[in-house]
Amino acid sequence: MSGRLTHYAAAAVLVRLADEGARVVLTLLALQRTGSAAVGGVLVAALLVPHVVAAPLVGALADRARRPRLVVAAAGCGFAAALAATATGLGRLPLTVLVGVLLAGGCCGPALTGALTSQLPGLVPAQRLPRAFGLDSLTYNGAGIVGPAAGAAIAAASSPAGATYALAGSAGLGAALAAVLPVPVRAHQQRATRRIGYLLGGTKLLVRDRVLATVTAATSIGQLGMGALPVIAVLIATQHHSAAAAGWLLTAVATGGLFGSLAWTWRPGRPERASTVVMLGLVGVGLPLGAAAFSSSLPLTATFFALAGFSNGPLFGALLVTRNDHAPTNLRSQIFTLGAGAKITATAAGAALGGLLAGHTSVAVLLLLAAASPLLAGALGRVLLPRTATRHPMVDRTEQGATTTTEPRG
Numbered sequence: 001m002s003g004r005l006t007h008y009a010a011a012a013v014l015v016r017l018a019d020e021g022a023r024v025v026l027t028l029l030a031l032q033r034t035g036s037a038a039v040g041g042v043l044v045a046a047l048l049v050p051h052v053v054a055a056p057l058v059g060a061l062a063d064r065a066r067r068p069r070l071v072v073a074a075a076g077c078g079f080a081a082a083l084a085a086t087a088t089g090l091g092r093l094p095l096t097v098l099v100g101v102l103l104a105g106g107c108c109g110p111a112l113t114g115a116l117t118s119q120l121p122g123l124v125p126a127q128r129l130p131r132a133f134g135l136d137s138l139t140y141n142g143a144g145i146v147g148p149a150a151g152a153a154i155a156a157a158s159s160p161a162g163a164t165y166a167l168a169g170s171a172g173l174g175a176a177l178a179a180v181l182p183v184p185v186r187a188h189q190q191r192a193t194r195r196i197g198y199l200l201g202g203t204k205l206l207v208r209d210r211v212l213a214t215v216t217a218a219t220s221i222g223q224l225g226m227g228a229l230p231v232i233a234v235l236i237a238t239q240h241h242s243a244a245a246a247g248w249l250l251t252a253v254a255t256g257g258l259f260g261s262l263a264w265t266w267r268p269g270r271p272e273r274a275s276t277v278v279m280l281g282l283v284g285v286g287l288p289l290g291a292a293a294f295s296s297s298l299p300l301t302a303t304f305f306a307l308a309g310f311s312n313g314p315l316f317g318a319l320l321v322t323r324n325d326h327a328p329t330n331l332r333s334q335i336f337t338l339g340a341g342a343k344i345t346a347t348a349a350g351a352a353l354g355g356l357l358a359g360h361t362s363v364a365v366l367l368l369l370a371a372a373s374p375l376l377a378g379a380l381g382r383v384l385l386p387r388t389a390t391r392h393p394m395v396d397r398t399e400q401g402a403t404t405t406t407e408p409r410g
Contacts, residue, residue, distance in 0.1 A: 004123045004182055005135060011181065012139040014174030015076050015112045018167040020147030022047060022083055025167060026102075028152070029160035033091035043086065046099045048348065050106035051113075055341035058110040059202055059334030062118065068333060069119060069181045075111030076175025078104065080168040087164035112171075113344075114336030121324060121332070122183040130274070133320035134265030137313060141258040145251065202334025205327070210386055212326045215278050216339055218381030219319055220346040222282045222374035225289060226312070227350020229253060229305070232370060235363045240298050249305050256306035260313020269314070274321040275385055281315025282378030284308075290371035293364040 026047065027040030058075065062068040082105020086098050117136050124132045147167075154163035206212050230250060237245035269277045285308045292304035319339070327335035350373075357366060 002124070005132060007177065008120065008123055008181060009135060009139055011174045011177035012116055012136060013143055014170045014177065015079070015116070016139055016143035016174075017147040017150065018079065018083065018171035018174070019109065019112050020143045021151035021167045021170075022147075022164070024148040025151040025155055025160055025163040026086065028155045029087065029090055029164055032160045039095065042095070042099060043090075043102055046102035047082075047106045047109070048344065050103055051109040051344045052341040054107035055110040055114065055337040056202060056334060058107070058115055059118075059331075059337035062111065062115040062333035062337075063202075063330055066185055067183075068115070069178055069183045072111045072116050072119065073175045073179035075108035075115070076171050076178055078108040079112060080171035080175065081105070082108070083164050083168035083171065087161045087168070110337040110341060112174075114338070114340035115333045116178065117320060117340075118324075118333040118336040119181060119183050123181070129324060130268035130271060130317070130321050131265055133324070134261055134268055134314075134317040136320060137261040137316040138258065138265060140316070141254060141261050141313065145254045145258065202331050202338050205331055205335065206338060209326050210384075211275050211322060212335065214381050214384045215275055215319060215322050216342055218279060218282060218377040219315075219339075220342045221377040222285065223343050223346035224350035224353065225286065225370035225373035226253075226308075227347035228354030228366065228370045229289075231351060231354035231358055232363060232366050233305075235358060235366070236298070236301060239363060242298070245298055249302055252302040252306040253309035253312075256309025257312045257316075258309075260310040260315075261317060262313070263310075264314040264317035268321070269318060271321050271325050274318040274325065276382065277318035278315055278322060279378045279382040279385065281311050281318065282374040282381065284311030285315065286371040286373070286375030286378065288371075289367055290375070293367035293371070 023044050026043040027037060030040030030043055031037055058071070062071045065071050082101050085101050089098055089101070117133075120132050120136060121129060151163045151167060154166050206216055230246070233246040233249040236249060288304040288307035288311075292301050292308075295301045295304060320336075323335050323339055324332065350370075354366065354370070357369070
């Protein structure tokens with residue numbers, strides 16, 4: 001791994017650890033300070049909901065900035081400040097104030113996901129991008145496993161407030177690393193951005209570009225099933241009279257995703273085939289989930305969950321490659337943040353639907369429904385994809401891997 005990618009990975013892991021871990025520690029903090037898990041749910045929702053609303057603006061800011069890494073760094077600092085303020089103020093300040101603080105912190109979220117990922121083309125040559133995007137998907141999977149576990153462990157060893165401060169520190173350190181990423185300084189692009197549309201340019205492109213529209217819609221629909229998995233895992237654990245089983249099942253999904261991302265990073269597919277890999281990955285996610293509906297063995301169910309997670313690894317790496325290959329330079333961050341926001345929304349919707357159906361149907365039916373969303377999305381998406389997926393004509397690769405215009409580090 002090159003020094004640039006190591007630098008990027010360190011920044012990405014640190015900010016995404018905070019993003020993932022916050023969902024656990026805020027609930028633990030609310031339980032300790034207020035005795036109410038419902039308050040914890042409100043705090044977590046306040047942190048997650050703005051991802052979708054803020055995605056176009058954050059993406060546009062990063063696209064217009066000459067130094068987009070500073071936009072990412074500022075967002076990381078804002079996210080860290082929101083966590084630290086909540087750790088200090090919960091139980092002392094009105095809840096509405098803290099909800100407002102976390103809403104502001106949540107608006108920084110798209111910069112830690114899509115906008116940060118969109119900086120990779122400025123760090124590595126074009127031929128190395130598929131592998132670099134695989135590495136980026138590893139940071140998501142690793143953060144998804146380590147973040148909640150580390151947050152819970154620190155909370156148990158010290159306090160939920162201490163864990164929240166630790167995650168705030170992680171986000172702040174990641175922001176500092178992002179601020180000195182060796183990304184080339186961009187030429188001014190305001191005129192081009194205005195011609196396409198300041199805030200709606202990315203949205204229009206997502207609708208007009210057939211490949212982008214198909215992969216965005218398919219992965220969002222497929223994410224409905226993945227979003228329901230935490231609810232389903234809890235129900236399976238209840239059936240087996242094992243509270244810990246839910247955690248093991250979700251860990252199996254995350255671990256499978258980690259190995260799937262490693263497989264893509266080791267041997268990524270060709271960029272022109274990336275959109276097809278996305279659709280095949282969706283089918284690969286759905287098939288094991290459908291098989292799990294017929295399993296009465298907890299270890300076998302965990303194996304099926306891990307297989308679904310494994311397929312999600314190359315799916316995500318190929319999705320990032322597809323976004324990059326069909327996004328013009330002046331809209332790249334918007335495309336990445338909008339895509340990430342759509343997936344987060346679908347995840348939340350899947351969790352809500354799973355919760356609504358949980359009391360009215362069996363676990364097997366829920367698993368079949370969860371499997372149906374990626375299966376149908378992948379199959380339909382493969383039909384809708386054009387035979388030849390050419391890149392957007394405005395995509396510019398001249399900045400990728402550039403070294404002559406890179407700002408001095410620090």
